[in-house]
Amino acid sequence: MQHRPVATLLSLTAPDGYNGDINLLVVVRDNGALAGVEVIGHRETPGLGDKIESGRSDWLQQFVGASLVNPPQTAWRVKRDGGYFDQLTGATVTPRAIVKAVQQVLAYLRDHGSDHFEFETDPITSSERIKLEGDKTS
Ligand SMILES: Cc1cc2nc3c(=O)[nH]c(=O)nc-3n(C[C@H](O)[C@H](O)[C@H](O)COP(=O)(O)O)c2cc1C
Structure with missing residues (x-):
């Protein structure tokens, strides 16, 4: 049995935060749209750049559903630079840095995505399957 992945999770670093690296997890669906972006590490300034954290504002929510065609590639900038994405007050x-990194990872997947969305042989071996099915009836 073969399974086709419906999404892929990538870990990446946006290197040009105000205080250096911002580490991100990005989940991209097989249609190229973002399922979500999460910040897992950063050293941005409390009260300014740290509002990227999902617990501090809903800033990351604007990436949900976005793709390289929505908004169009030229709009993958913050509003202050003429783009689609909100910046943060005073930051x-x-x-x-995050908009740039997420756009780059989407472009990477567009160019190399077939590696991430290939059919895979069922990772459950037949002996494990028998055990799982046995569990259901016991
Ligand atoms: C002490 C200090 C800490 C700052 N921390 C951040 C930060 O974490 N993130 C950020 O985007 N801007 C931070 N800023 C503000 C930036 O210097 C900059 O003014 C702001 O991001 C607006 O950038 P822009 O003029 O390119 O639009 C900080 C400024 C100071 C003085």
């Missing part, structure tokens, strides 16, 4: 550098 444009941090959002700029």
